[in-house]
Amino acid sequence: MGIDMKKDGKIGCAYYVVADGTLFIEEDIAMGGIEAAETFVLQIQPTTIIVPNRAPDVLAEFLEQDAQRFDDDAESSSELQGSYILRHLAAAEFDYDAAKESLVRVDLGGPSVPASDHVEVITTDEDGVDCIGSSDHSRLVHLAGSVNINSHIAIGCAGAVLHDIARRRATEQQATDATEVAISFQVKSIKMITPTDTMLVSADALTSLHILRSDLHPNPQIQSSHSSQPRVRESLSVFGLLQALACTVEGKSKLRQMLFRPSTDLDLIRERQRTIAVFLRPENRDAVESIRRQLKKIKNIRTPLFRLKRGVGRIRGQLSIRIGDWKVLLRFAMISTQLREALLSLSGALGVELFSRIYNNIDSKKMLSVGDMIMKTIDFKLSKEKGHTEIMPGSSAKLDEMRQEFADLYHMLPEVTRGIQKGVPPWATEHIRDCIIFPRLGFLTAVAVNPDTGQGMYDGQGSLDDEWNSVFSSGDLIYFKNRAMTDLDHEYGDLPSLIADEELEVMTDLSAIVLEHEDLLVGTSKLLGELDSLLALASAAEKYRWAAPEMTPSNVVDIVGGRHPLQELYVPSFIPNDCSMAGGRGSDGFRGDDDLMSDRDETIKPCMLILTGPNNSGKSVYMRQVAIIVYLAHVGSYVPATRATIGVTDRILTRIATRETVMDDESAFLTDLKQAAFTMNFATRRSLIIADEFGKGTTVETGSAIFTAYLAHFLDLGVERPKVLVGTHFHEVFENDLVEPEDGVGFAHMDVRFNPEAEDPEDQITFLYQLLPGRGASSLGTMCAAINGVEREVVERAEFIVGLLEMNEDLEMVCQEVTEEDVEELLQAEMMARRFLAMDFPSPRRNPEDLVFVREMLEEVISTPDTEDIMSL
Template identity: 60%
Template sequence: MAIDVDKDGKVGCAYYVAMDETLMLEEDIPMGGIEAVDTLLLHVQPTSIIIPNRAPGDLVDFLERDAHRFDDNERSCGGQGAYILRHIVSAQFDYEAGKEALARVDHGSSKPDPIEVLTSTEEPVQSIKSSARNRLMRLAEKINLESCLSVGCAGAVLTDLERRRTAEDSSSEEGDMAFRFRVRFIEMNTSADTMLVSGDSLISLQILQSELHPNPQTRSSKNSEPKAKEALSITGLLQALASSAQGKRRLRQILLRPSTDIALIQERHRSIEVLLHAENGELTKSMRKLLRKLKNTKTLLLHVRKGVDRIRGQLSLRVGDWKALLRFAMVSTQLRQAIHALKGASGIEIFDQIRTEVDVKRFLHVGDIIIRTIDFQLSKESGHTEILPGASEYLDGLRREFADVCHMLPELREAAVRDAPWKAAEYIRHCTVMPELGFLIAVKLDPETGEGVYHGQDHPEGEWIMCFVSEDVVYYKNQLMLDLDSQYGDLPSRIADEEIEVIMALAAAVLEHEEAILGASGLFGELDSMLALALAAEKYNWTAPTMTSSNVIDIVGGRHPLQELLVPSYIPNDSSIAGGCGTGLSEETNMATNGSRTGPAPSMLILTGPNNSGKSVYMRQVALIVYLAHTGSYVPATRATIGVTDRILTRIATRETVVNDESAFLVDLKQAAFSMNFATRRSLLLIDEFGKGTTAESGSALFTAYLTYFLDLGMERPKVLAGTHFHEIFENGLLRPGKDVAFAHMDVRLDPDAEDPEEQVTFLFHLLPGRGSSSLGVLCAATNDVPSDVIRRAEAVVALQDRNESLVEVCSALSEEDKQRLSQAELVARRFLALRVPSSARGQGDGTTVREMLQGVLAPEEVATQGT
């Protein structure tokens, strides 16, 4: 993955997917900055990142936080980063060089360059330029060449791939390379028809939530990347319902790139509706079972393309891959038949594509040639690939010849025994034939000499030639063995070579159908993703949302898809907000129409009320319902009308780290700035307790100005959900409810007479209109085991604040114990000042010394008596 950021914050990115042999480019993201880079890392999850030497310092610092460190201390601790970060020469990110590199590897079009007729005055070099121009024109049909930074990044990726190919070619044999880093496809991800969900939003909404493997040894095994798994998140929840690797991968792509194309979203909704139809229940179950049998066909075909795999220095042919390909052919046929039997599937693209594009005859042909070539039963017994008789006449002939030779081996031993002295007969064990060594005779080892007890001594033909020693046996060649070698040759090696030729021929026959297999695999991945979404809708009681071009969000009975799995009962809540209608449109275009609520909806809903009452969960549930609707999934709600939303931006979670020298408040400010720079009227913003990282005065001022900025956008204002505990904003009239602003709070029931603090407040988690009067922070502290003296002190301070009394007096007030100690100290001072100290050090005339006088002043009983 290559990343570049210019001085204005524009971000370019390109990355190579080795399994797909695809070079992907992202459109340049203006003013994206570090936030856009963070989002790209979450989407791509790269193993290696390259950046130019001139990269901005903040980009370098950000990427180095999670980069793999190669110093000894990190290695000894087992700490490994998520990726390898490398700095390369900035010239490799040059735009013109990137265009030329892309044009050279553009294999996406099979159209030849048009033949141009040259006049007598034209130079031949013009035709070369014309060919390059034609390649660039074809390239421009697939990627936006105006994304200069991303094109430069693509050039850097291609240069790095060339370096890797050169390195592997020089260090590996041709058959050992798993990847050739070949670029077969070039694609570009565009922002058109795609909802932008920032990296902070992906984390704070728990769309993505990875965690390290609980086993430390697995988590940081030697020469491997850190093992992570998806924790409780939307991605983890839905991917667990997919049956195949293709389905899990396609589902992740859908989840990370929600669509704003209403037609596509509705097509997915119709697909889910068909799969949920009662008459199709058994068919969907059988399709899930069939999909579980599929392996990743891209990996399978990669192994087929290699043909053989080197294991422990020996060539071993894969049998599991052929079995998986055979299973793919059988499953493809059964899945196509199941699609034909689905009720109501006609006219839905994914089902129509499977019916028309999955060539059953072709796949059955592939399965047939595999069945006629591979002996799976014998392969299972022997541990390596066995070729069936009849797959190759030449191989069958070699095998018959080898079988005849094996029958000859006992006779060869008898012949060797007859030629040897009678005393040596007992030491000749057997005759055998081995690959590359040919025919051999085995003799018992003499431990004293390290040779055979008999090895042709006193034989007319001379002594035998020793080949090797194995345990207590020495293998020799005599003249008879040499004659057999010349007559039959190296039969085992010839058989092995012919088996490889047969397998290579089978691989070539299968690879003729590679595009069809990959195409069908992609369709099955899409089908599996729809089956997973349908299963989620059935399992978690989700319903189909109504998508509209109006800029509204109207939800009845909405639920949080993750939170409801963790509590015994979940209280649903409604939501109704609408963004600006845009220039030239009337406000009536954005109306809430669910239930009995019909009328203009506010663009901003501000939530107040007690801590722990469910405000943050409510905001997240609205965002997740909008997000799931744009992925084409059903949503956790009784009914929902969702307007097309182009971006979900959040100011919720503050992701801090010890290697980041930015304060929590500064991180919050950057998130707020990002949302202000990128929000449009179709965006949804979640703002939770912005401004809490500084003083109450500054925080409330920033929060008010932040919300006012969006309200002042007028017809271009976005949809905003905000939560705050700055009640002084409303008490001072800085934000008032109106047509565009509404207040709401979560319902609670208070019982001040209850002795147990936990029984004094009951959270009902039900949204009510209007502003909450208190945050009940002290009561929440009491229910969370904060010491009682701290609670009493806090209650006293809150009471003074409610009476608008000065907190200075409270903070300067003394406790009873302090007052008593101060009174005692005052009495001691008064007694000391009342003393008449004599001029003589001997004391007074009654014999009392000065020391005794001072001790009397400090005597506690006297102090107490004086105090009374």
């Protein structure tokens, strides 16, 4: 992945996926900053990142945090730590003009773009790309149709990635086969990712909403392995929840792409929902379960196809293409055709776009012909017995003929051995053991080894017209080439080598036939991956009781019975809650053809919902569940709710979790401010903003002031107001009328029941987790402290101070007042001091009796003074 950022925060990136040979270009994001960089890293999860050496320090420092590096400890210096390799390249590698030329000249393997009909006029001083009429200019025009060439930073990053691919190709070409390298780093397609039809989800939102939540693997041995891939495990998250339901590698990959690229295209979202609805029909239950079982049998076909493109050879005498690879291809060809037919039997499948594409693009005849060729060529039963790939008899007449000839010859070898034994001296007969045929060496005679000399017991002694030449030795035998063996070589030739060559020829022909259908196989794999991903969403809907949301162009969020998809897995019973909000209509007043929001709805539904109330009552869970429901709806998934109407939301921005690390020298409050600034810079009227306890990292006065200004910023946007959901404990903001109830502002709190008279602190408060309208009176922080084990004296003192604050008392003056108990303790202490000073202690001597006397005097001093003594003072 290549990434670059300007000083003003504008950022762009491009990345290359080796698995499918696609170069992705992200459109430039103005003022994206480190938040956008972190989002790119989380979504793409690159193994290598390249950055220009003149990039801002803030970007370089951020990328260095998780970059691979060697441990300083000599014993563990070979163990890589980090998620990716970070490399700094010259700034010239990211040059826009050079990158544009590189993109234009990428050979995508498709039809060439025809040059203009105009006469080409190119001088030596002109740039071929910019010169009108040149072939490169025609390609540039063609490229501009699918790539925004005005995204200068992203285009520069794409050029750097292309240069790096070419550099790797040139480097590895010296050590490996050139064809293999060319295949490994071939750019097959270029795709531009624009925010037009994609919801922007910040890195903070992905982690704080638990969309993605990766932890280091608990096994330190696995953490520090020598793999270039980060050794992490996916903890409980939305992605982990859904990924576990996908069956295939391609399906998991597609599901990840869908989750990290939520769409704002209503047609695409509704089409995904229609597909899921077909899977969930009761009459399709058995067929869907059969489809799921079939998908589980499919392996990743990209690996065997890659090996086929490397060519067929021999490794230690065996065919290089493993039997497992042929099984994967055969099973894929058979199952894909079966799945194509199975989808046709689903009730309601007619008119579903995905099913139509599968039916039209999967050529069953060609897929079956590929599988038939593999079955006729590969002897899977014999291959399993021998542990390597064996070719089926009948696949090649020439090969069968040579195999038969070799079998006949093999049965003839004992007779040849007996003939040689008769032709040698009688004493040497017992030393002639066997005759064999060896690839590349031909026929050989095996003779026993003399253990004393290490030479053959017989090497042609007494045979004047026959020369015995030693070829090699193995164990207790030495193999000789003599006249009889030479005659057999001339008569039969090197049959094992000829057979091996013919086997390679047969396998090469089979590989060529399979690779002729590579596009069909890869395309089918992608289609089945998409099928698998939507089937996983259907499984989640059925397993966790999710419902289909109604998507609308209206700028509304209307949820009935919403639940948190992760939290409800932890608790025995989850209390669902509703949410009703509406963002601004915009200055143009556009609603959309099927906008469901009337003028009355716009007045009733608030654009800002402020949550107050006790700690630990479920406010944070409620805010997260609303955001997750909106998020899942834009993926095309069903959502954890009884009913939901979700308007198109262009971005979800959060200020929830204060994510600090020891490698970051910023304070918690500064981190919160940066997250809040990002939400203010990028929010539009169609955005959803979640802010939980913003401003808590500083003094109450400053925090409440910043929080008030934060809310006022969005309220002042008028018809451009986004949907804002906030939670706070700054009650003084509302008590002092800094934020007043008005059109567009709503208050809510979580219901609780409390009984101050109960002896057990845990019985004093009961959380009902039910959202109610209106503002909560108190955070009940002291009661929560008592429930969680804080000392009773501390809680009582805290309640006393809270009471003073509520009455606007001067804490400093109140704390300076002395109580009657304090006065009595001071008088007692003074009396003890006076009595101590009045004591006549004996001179220090080493007499034990004096020590006892002094101890008695001290005990008298610290005894409680009489009331009369105290009053006399």
